[in-house]
Amino acid sequence: MRSRSPDIRTGSAGDGTPIDVERLFHSAGIVSGAFDRLDDGLRGRVEKLVSWVNGQVVMAGERKEEVELQLRKLLATRLRLAADRKRIPAIAEERIERPIFVIGFARTGTTLIHSLLAEDPRARAPLWWHTHDPSPPPGEVPVVPERIEYTGRELDRLVAQTPGLLTMHPYWDKRGHCLIEDEEIFTLDFQNAYPTLLYRMPALAMILDAGNAREAYGFHRQFLQHLQWNQEPKHWVVKGIYHQFVLEELFEAYPDALCIWPHRDPVEVHPSTMAITAVLYGAITNWQMDFRELGPAFVQGIAQSVAQAIESPFVDDPRILHVDFRELVRDPIAIVRKAYGRWGLDYGPEFEARMKAWLADPANAPDRYGRYRYTMEPYGLTREMIETAFEGYCRRFGLGKFA
Structure with a gap:
């Protein structure tokens, strides 16, 4: 099942820059304290989602910061989950x-x-x-x-x-x-x-x-x-x-x-x-x-x-x-x-x-x-x-x- 996203513009063309996925990876690592290399699957999905977001709207100022903040928090949470699983091997035995x-x-x-x-x-x-x-x-x-x-x-x-x-x-x-x-x-x-x-x-x-x-x-x-x-x-x-x-x-x-x-x-x-x-x-x-x-x-x-x-x-x-x-x-x-x-x-x-x-x-x-x-x-x-x-x-x- 797929959902079609309409072409929405929240600002005039050129007044916002795309979300930088590498900056997102780096900042989420600092926030989570998890610096292990991301597996290729997760990295690819993050890149795909950020690319999709960048292709949906032109964001600038506060709105872009809010979206990037939610993405950073989400990625940091995912990194912490992976770190917990690595730190506590018994989780995988449940x-x-x-x-x-x-x-x-x-x-x-x-x-x-x-x-x-x-x-x-x-x-x-x-x-x-x-x-x-x-x-x-x-x-x-x-x-x-x-x-x-x-x-x-x-x-x-x-x-x-x-x-x-x-x-x-x-x-x-x-x-x-x-x-x-x-x-x-x-x-x-x-x-x-x-x-x-x-x-x-x-x-x-x-x-x-x-x-x-x-x-x-x-x-x-x-x-x-x-x-x-x-x-x-x-x-x-x-x-x-x-x-x-x-x-x-x-x-x-x-x-x-x-x-x-x-x-x-x-x-x-x-x-x-x-x-x-x-x-x-x-x-x-x-x-x-x-x-x-x-x-x-x-x-x-x-x-x-x-x-x-x-x-x-x-x-x-x-x-x-x-x-x-x-x-x-x-x-x-x-x-x-x-x-x-x-x-x-x-x-x-x-x-x-x-x-x-x-x-x-x-x-x-x-x-x-x-x-x-x-x-x-x-x-x-x-x-x-x-x-x-x-x-x-x-x-x-x-x-x-x-x-």
């Missing part, structure tokens, strides 16, 4: 067993499922502070509240830059303890450019290249090992909106992975997806994007990727539990109970009680920052356009007019 992946498209209930699964006292999930300040490993030194609070301030800056975001995705108000998507983990290895780590970059995100998926999942495993080392044994529950496109690589990296894949009528999904995309990237690009033009191209691009994805033989793999969004909304706990029963996982009364408490807590209410009225018109979309684009997907999973 076994990641039967991780649960919540997969599927944005706005289909993936965050709800992920949040409930994370209430299992025998589970752990990646959090915002894990990707924003992962070194040293949490199993090496006590994690002080200040360390988590520091990362929470970074999320505060993202939310302040994107008014309206909490109305559509209120879960980010958990700050440093917010659950994250696996796309953030891929960004730590410069496999993509996810906006939660690079929200000052004035362009649409660069998406993970399917050709690099095996390498990306290799780093994903390393990152979970990093967080798990010297900690209480628990299974992982993770979430990503890209996994369904590369199921073969996912199961190659995690042969014992278990997946929950919710499905929702695309006519409901895409106005919501475009709205949150517009609020997020509109703010990042200072509202210089034409979302009426972007909407149809975005939908067609996703539809093509979906058509390819559902042709994969792994779609019917018994390790995947397919869930109808309408059933999820009616009784989300029943969905989790069904998944645990199918997979033979322990499902105890404490887990169910914690899920019920989470659902009843006003601090988790989906409308705690109000409700947003989703519509197609601002994004150049029509019902017919979406139904036509996703007809095969809807037939396959009994959605929309095929329900």
Whole structure:
């Protein structure tokens, strides 16, 4: 799946110079204290991302400094992770067993499922502070509240830059303890450019290249090992909106992975997806994007990727539990109970009680920052356009007019 970035200019031609990648390498080494030679793969990905950034916009002054600062922080974090792994060889010996992946498209209930699964006292999930300040490993030194609070301030800056975001995705108000998507983990290895780590970059995100998926999942495993080392044994529950496109690589990296894949009528999904995309990237690009033009191209691009994805033989793999969004909304706990029963996982009364408490807590209410009225018109979309684009997907999973 690829995302097309519009031609955006934040300044007049010639008033900014490109980001110097060699300077970035040098400064990140000083910041991290890690001066080992970068492996060729990582170096190449950093160079590719910087080249992509330089080709997207002409940046000058404060904006360029902000983007370069985020890139430097990201690279320094990656270098520290590598240094930790070299310094503590036992990290590489950690076994990641039967991780649960919540997969599927944005706005289909993936965050709800992920949040409930994370209430299992025998589970752990990646959090915002894990990707924003992962070194040293949490199993090496006590994690002080200040360390988590520091990362929470970074999320505060993202939310302040994107008014309206909490109305559509209120879960980010958990700050440093917010659950994250696996796309953030891929960004730590410069496999993509996810906006939660690079929200000052004035362009649409660069998406993970399917050709690099095996390498990306290799780093994903390393990152979970990093967080798990010297900690209480628990299974992982993770979430990503890209996994369904590369199921073969996912199961190659995690042969014992278990997946929950919710499905929702695309006519409901895409106005919501475009709205949150517009609020997020509109703010990042200072509202210089034409979302009426972007909407149809975005939908067609996703539809093509979906058509390819559902042709994969792994779609019917018994390790995947397919869930109808309408059933999820009616009784989300029943969905989790069904998944645990199918997979033979322990499902105890404490887990169910914690899920019920989470659902009843006003601090988790989906409308705690109000409700947003989703519509197609601002994004150049029509019902017919979406139904036509996703007809095969809807037939396959009994959605929309095929329900």
